[in-house]
Amino acid sequence: MSLRGYIITRALLAIPMILILVTVVFIIMRVMPGDPVRVMLRPGAPQEYVDEIRHSLGLDKPLFINLRGSSAVVTQSGVTLRDGPSAEEPEIPLDSPLAEGDVLQLTDRRTTEEGEWLRLYTADGADGWAPIEWFSIRINPLDSQYIDYVSALARLDFGESITPVTGRPVITDLKAKFPKTLELSIAGMTIAIIIGVAGGAFSAHKRGSPADYGIRLYGIIIYAIPVFWLGLMLQLFFGIYLGWLPVQGMIGTGLTPEPITGMLIVDSILRVQPASLLSALKHLTLPSITLGLYISGVFIRLTRANMLQMLRQDFVTAARARGIKERVVVYQYALKNAFIPILTMMGLQFAVLLSGAVLTETTFNWEGMGRFLVRRIELRDYPSIQSTIVFFALLVTAVSLIVDIVYARLDPRIRY
Amino acid sequence: MIDRPRTIIPGLGSFASWFARGARWYGAEWYITSAGAVILFIIIAVTILAPYIAPYDPTDFVGDPFIAPNSQFLMGTDKLGRDIFSRVVYGAQTIMMVAIFSAVLSSIVGVPVGLLSGFTGGKLDRALSLVMDSIYSFPGLILAIAMAAMLGPGIVNISIAIAVIYIPTYFRMVRGQVLSVKEELYVEAAESLGASAITILRSYVFPNVIPSVVVVFSLNISDAILTEAGLSFIGLGVPPPTPDWGFDLNAGRPYLPGGRWWLITFPGIMIAIVALGFSLLGEGLNEILNPRLREA
Numbered sequence: 001m002s003l004r005g006y007i008i009t010r011a012l013l014a015i016p017m018i019l020i021l022v023t024v025v026f027i028i029m030r031v032m033p034g035d036p037v038r039v040m041l042r043p044g045a046p047q048e049y050v051d052e053i054r055h056s057l058g059l060d061k062p063l064f065i066n067l068r069g070s071s072a073v074v075t076q077s078g079v080t081l082r083d084g085p086s087a088e089e090p091e092i093p094l095d096s097p098l099a100e101g102d103v104l105q106l107t108d109r110r111t112t113e114e115g116e117w118l119r120l121y122t123a124d125g126a127d128g129w130a131p132i133e134w135f136s137i138r139i140n141p142l143d144s145q146y147i148d149y150v151s152a153l154a155r156l157d158f159g160e161s162i163t164p165v166t167g168r169p170v171i172t173d174l175k176a177k178f179p180k181t182l183e184l185s186i187a188g189m190t191i192a193i194i195i196g197v198a199g200g201a202f203s204a205h206k207r208g209s210p211a212d213y214g215i216r217l218y219g220i221i222i223y224a225i226p227v228f229w230l231g232l233m234l235q236l237f238f239g240i241y242l243g244w245l246p247v248q249g250m251i252g253t254g255l256t257p258e259p260i261t262g263m264l265i266v267d268s269i270l271r272v273q274p275a276s277l278l279s280a281l282k283h284l285t286l287p288s289i290t291l292g293l294y295i296s297g298v299f300i301r302l303t304r305a306n307m308l309q310m311l312r313q314d315f316v317t318a319a320r321a322r323g324i325k326e327r328v329v330v331y332q333y334a335l336k337n338a339f340i341p342i343l344t345m346m347g348l349q350f351a352v353l354l355s356g357a358v359l360t361e362t363t364f365n366w367e368g369m370g371r372f373l374v375r376r377i378e379l380r381d382y383p384s385i386q387s388t389i390v391f392f393a394l395l396v397t398a399v400s401l402i403v404d405i406v407y408a409r410l411d412p413r414i415r416y
Numbered sequence: 417m418i419d420r421p422r423t424i425i426p427g428l429g430s431f432a433s434w435f436a437r438g439a440r441w442y443g444a445e446w447y448i449t450s451a452g453a454v455i456l457f458i459i460i461a462v463t464i465l466a467p468y469i470a471p472y473d474p475t476d477f478v479g480d481p482f483i484a485p486n487s488q489f490l491m492g493t494d495k496l497g498r499d500i501f502s503r504v505v506y507g508a509q510t511i512m513m514v515a516i517f518s519a520v521l522s523s524i525v526g527v528p529v530g531l532l533s534g535f536t537g538g539k540l541d542r543a544l545s546l547v548m549d550s551i552y553s554f555p556g557l558i559l560a561i562a563m564a565a566m567l568g569p570g571i572v573n574i575s576i577a578i579a580v581i582y583i584p585t586y587f588r589m590v591r592g593q594v595l596s597v598k599e600e601l602y603v604e605a606a607e608s609l610g611a612s613a614i615t616i617l618r619s620y621v622f623p624n625v626i627p628s629v630v631v632v633f634s635l636n637i638s639d640a641i642l643t644e645a646g647l648s649f650i651g652l653g654v655p656p657p658t659p660d661w662g663f664d665l666n667a668g669r670p671y672l673p674g675g676r677w678w679l680i681t682f683p684g685i686m687i688a689i690v691a692l693g694f695s696l697l698g699e700g701l702n703e704i705l706n707p708r709l710r711e712a
Contacts, residue, residue, distance in 0.1 A: 020550040028562050036566070213444060220699060224638065224692035226645050229665060229684030236677055247673070355557035359646050363669075373558070374650045377565045389562045396553055 006408050014401050019150075021393035026149055029386050031063060040162065040380045053162070055121065057383070060107040061145050068109055070143035072118055072135035074102045079135075081128025085110045085117035092128040106137065158387035163379045170387040173372060178391075179262030180250065181368035184291060185357055187284055191292025193346065196299020197335075200342075203300065204307035205330045215300060223297035227356045231290040231363035238286060245286050248365045252279040287364040294356045295349060302345045303338070310334040340410050347403030351396055442704055449700025452634075455693025463508045470502035474659040482671070485678050492678035494668065503659040504682050510660045511690065514575050515640040519633055521579035526586025527629055533587065534594030535617055545591065552584035556639075557646055564652040571654055574647060578640050589632050593625045627705035634698030641691045661687050 029036060037054050054060050062068055079098040083089040098104075108119035109132070116132040152159065158170040203215040239247035246252075250264055255276040257267040265284065268277035310316065311334050319329045358370030365371065369388060376384040439446045462469060472478045477497040478489075485492040491500035533544040551559070563577035597603060603620050611619075647653050648662030656663065661683035668679025 016546060017550050017553070020547055021554060024547075024551060024554070024559075025562065028559070028566060032563070032566060220695055221688075221692060224642070224695050225688045226642055226649075226662075226665075226684060226691070228646065228649050229680070229687065232665065232669065232672065232680050232684065236672060236680070240673060240675055351553060351555040354555040355646075358555075358557060358561070359649065362650050370558075373561065377561070378651065385562070385565060389558060392558050393554060396555065400553060 003409060007405050010401060010404050010408075014397050018394065018397050021397065022150065022153055022390055023146075025386065025389050025393060026146060029382075029389075030059075030145060036382045040382045051127075055107060055127070058145060058148050061143060061148070064144050064146045065141050066143040067139060067141060069106045069137035070140040071138045072104050072106045072120055073138065074098050074100055074104070074134065075136050076100060076134055079130060081120060081122075081126065081130050083128060085112050085119075085129045086114060087131075089129070092126060094122065094126055095124050098122070103138075104135075153390060158391070159383035161376075161381050161384050163381045170384050173384065174369065174388065174391050176262060177367060177369045177372045180264075180366060181354075181357055181361070181370065183263040183265060183284070184287055184360065184366060184368060185353055187288030188291030188295065188357070188360070189346075189353060191288055192295040192299050195292065195296035196346075197303050197342065199296070200300040200303025201307050201331065201335050201338075203304045204311060205326075207308065216304070219297040219300040221297075222293055225294075226359075227290060227294040228359040228363045230293060231287065231360055234286050234290055235363075246283050247286065250280065250283050250366055251276065252283075255279045287360050287366055290363070291353070291356050291360045294360075295353055298349055298352060299346060302349075303342050306338040306342050306345070307334055310338040313337075340407065344403055344407045347399065347406075350399045350403075354392060354396070445700050445703035447700075448696050449704060452693050452695070452697025452700055455689060456697055459508060459512065459690050459693060462505060463512050466505050466509055470499075470505040472499040472502040474498065474503040474506040475657040482676055482679075484676075491682045492676075494664070494679055495671065500664075500678060500682055503664060504661070504686055506659040507661045507664065507683060507686065508690070510571070510654055510658060511641055511644055511662075511687070514571055514578065514644045514654075515637045517571075518575040518578040518640045518644075519582070519636045521575060522582040522636065523586050523629065523633055525579075526583040527590050527625070529583075530587040530590030531594055531617065531621065531625070534591035535598070535613070535621065541591075544587070548584040548587045551581070552588065554581075556581040557643060560643055560647060561650070561652060564647050569653065569655045574644060574653055577647070578643050581643070582636050582640065585636060586629070586632060589628055590625050593628055594621055597621050597624045627701075631698050631702040631705060634694050634701060638691045638694035638698060641687065641694065645687045 036057070036059060037050055040053065041050060051060075061070075077100055081092045081094065081098075083092060102122075104120040104122055106118055106120060107127070110117050110119070110129075114131070117129045118132055118135065118137075119127065119129050120135075121127045156171070158174065160166075161168045161170055161173070199215045199218070203212045206212050235247040238245050255273070257264065257271040257273050257276050260267050260270050264280040265277060268274075268280055307330075311330070313334075315337075316329060316334055319333050320326070324333075354370075357368065358373065360366065361368045361370040362374055369391070373385065373388045376388065435450070442449075475498065478499050479493045479497045481493060481495050481497045483489050483493040483497075489499050489501065491504060494500055494503070529544065533541045559581050560577045563580060564574055567573035567577060597620065600620075603616060606616055606620055644653065645662035645665075648660045649666045651663075651666065653663050654660050664683045665680050665687075668676070668683075671679055
C-alpha cells in the first residue's frame with residue numbers, strides 16, 4: 001500500500017472512532033441519570049425559566065428517534081393555546097392569532113381526562129397547550145437531540161455559552177485556551193521524553209543492577225504520586241521557600257504579547273519581546289516540570305521494555321561480536337532502532353498527558369482547556385462542558401491519527 | 417535447587433520460612449509484592465480502626481485555625497480548626513470505599529463482557545472491541561469529570577463515574593487472554609471430547625484469566641485512588657464536610673503562599689502511599705502470577 005493509500009484508509013477508520021466517542025459523550029451528558037438543566041440551574045428555579053432553557057437548547061426533543069411528531073399544522077381557525085393541558089387553564093395571549101396552515105413546533109404530548117393535548121411553540125416564541133384535534137401532526141424521526149448534536153458537530157458548531165457571557169460561541173473560548181494547553185503539553189512532553197528515554201535506556205543497559213531497580217522504582221513511585229500534589233509541593237519549595245519561580249498564572253501582568261499563535265512563548269519570540277519571553281518561560285517552568293515528571297514514569301517503562309527487546313536482536317549480538325563497545329551498541333545501535341516504537345507508544349500516552357494537564361492547569365491556574373472545563377463545571381455552563389469534552393475527544397483521535405501516519409512514514413513495514 | 421513455595425497462604429507457624437523461600441525463589445518481585453501487601457494491610461487497618469486511631473471527630477472544630485503540627489494536633493489544624501490528623505485517618509475510609517467499590521463495579525462489567533466478546537468472536541466481538549478501544553483511548557480523568565459533573569456529588573456517583581472509565585481495561589485484558597487460551601491444545605482436546613462452550617469457558621478459559629484479573633484489579637484500585645483524589649481536588653468528589661484527601665488538598669491550596677505547608681502535605685502523602693501500595697502489589701503479583709511475561 002502506498003503511503004497516501006494508508007493515510008486515506010487510516011483517516012476513514014478514524015470516523016467510526018470519532019462517532020463512538022461523541023456518542024459516548026452524548027450518552028454521558030444526556031442519557032445517563034442527571035438532567036443537564038438541573039445541572040445548570042440551582043434548585044428552586046422557576047419552572048418557566050427551566051422550560052425556556054430546555055427548549056432553547058433543544059433538550060425537549062426525544063433523545064434518539066422522534067416518533068412523537070416534530071411539528072403540528074393548524075387545521076381550523078380560532079385555535080388558542082392554554083397554560084396547561086386542560087380547558088380550564090387560562091388562555092395565553094398571542095401577538096397574532098393562529099390561522100389555518102400555521103406550523104407550530106411540537107415539544108410534548110400528554111393524555112389527560114380531556115383527551116390528548118399538545119405542547120406547542122409558535123414562531124414568536126410563545127408556548128402553550130392545545131387539544132390534538134385542532135392539528136395534523138408531522139413526524140420527522142430525525143428531529144431528535146442526538147441527530148441535532150451530531151449534525152452540529154459535523155458543521156463544527158460547538159454551541160454557545162449560557163454563563164458567564166450568554167451567547168458567546170464556545171469555539172471562541174476553546175480557540176483561545178487550546179494553544180495554552182498545547183504549550184504546556186509540549187513542554188511537559190519534552191521533559192518526560194528526556195527523562196524517560198535517558199532513564200529507560202540506562203535502566204535496560206544496566207539490567208538487574210541497583211541503578212536499574214532504582215530507576216524502575218522511581219517509575220512506579222512517580223506514577224503513584226498525584227500530579228496536582230506534586231505541583232503543590234514544587235510550588236511550596238521552589239515558589240514559596242526559595243522564591244525562585246512564580247507559582248500561579250502564565251505570564252507577568254502587562255507582559256502578555258499581542259496574540260499570533262496564542263502560545264505565549266512563541267508569541268513573545270515572534271513579537272520580539274524578551275521581557276515577556278523570560279516571564280513566560282519562568283511561569284512555564286514549574287507546571288511543565290510537574291507534568292513532565294508525572295508522565296516520565298510511564299516513558300521510562302516503555303523505553304526500558306523496548307530497549308530490552310532490541311538488545312536481544314541479532315544485529316545487536318552481531319555488533320557485540322564485532323567487538324564494538326557496549327556503550328556504543330546500546331546507545332547508538334539499539335536506542336536508534338528502538339526510537340520509532342518508543343515515540344509511537346509515547347504518542348499513545350497522549351490521553352494520560354491530557355488527564356495530567358487538566359490537573360496541572362488547575363494547580364497552577366494555567367488558563368488552558370482543562371482549567372476552562374473545570375471553571376465551566378463550577379459555573380454550570382452546560383454547553384461549554386459538553387463541547388470541551390467533545391473537543392478533547394476530537395483531539396485524541398487526531399493525535400492517534402497523526403502518530404500512526406508518522407509511524408507509517410518512518411517505518412514502511414507498518415503499511416503492509 | 418530451591419523449593420518453590422507451594423502455597424500463597426502461609427501456615428501459621430512457618431511464616432518466616434515461607435517468606436524466606438518466596439524471597440529466594442522470586443527475588444526482587446517478592447519484596448515489591450510484600451511492600452505493597454504491608455501498605456495495603458496498614459491502610460485497611462486504619463480504615464477499620466479509624467474511630468480508635470483518630471483523636472478527634474474529623475468534622476468538629478477542636479482548636480484554633482491554622483495551628484502548626486504539635487503534640488496535641490499531630491498534623492496541625494485546618495482553616496476551621498479541625499484536626500488534620502483525624503481528617504486524614506477518616507479520609508482513608510472515603511477514598512478506599514470509592515476505589516474498591518468502583519474497581520468491583522468495573523470488573524463485574526468488564527470481565528464477563530470480555531469473556532463473551534473474546535469467546536464468541538465475530539461481529540459482536542468487533543463491535544464491542546471498537547467501542548471499548550474508543551473509550552480506552554479517551555483521557556480517563558476527563559471522562560470521569562464529565563460523568564461526575566452530570567451525576568452530582570456523592571460516594572456512589574463518584575464510584576460509578578470512575579468505574580466506567582476502567583471497564584475497557586478489564587475488557588481488553590480478558591479478551592486478549594481468552595483469544596490466546598482458545599488456541600491452546602487442551603481447549604482443542606476438550607472441544608473434540610464434546611465439552612460444551614459453557615464448560616470450556618468455565619473450566620479452561622476462566623481459570624486462566626483469573627491471575628491477570630487479580631493483577632489488573634490491584635492496579636485498577638491504585639488508579640482509581642488517584643482518579644478519586646483528582647476528582648475531589650477539582651471539587652467533584654464527596655460533598656463537604658466528609659473528610660476527603662483530594663478535597664482537603666484543594667481547600668488548603670489558597671494558604672500555600674502563607675507557608676502553611678501542613679494543610680497540603682499530609683493528605684497528599686497519604687494519597688501517594690496508598691496508590692503506591694496497590695500499584696506495588698499489582699506489579700509484583702504480575703511478575704509472580706504471570707511469569708511468562710517476565711522477559712517482556
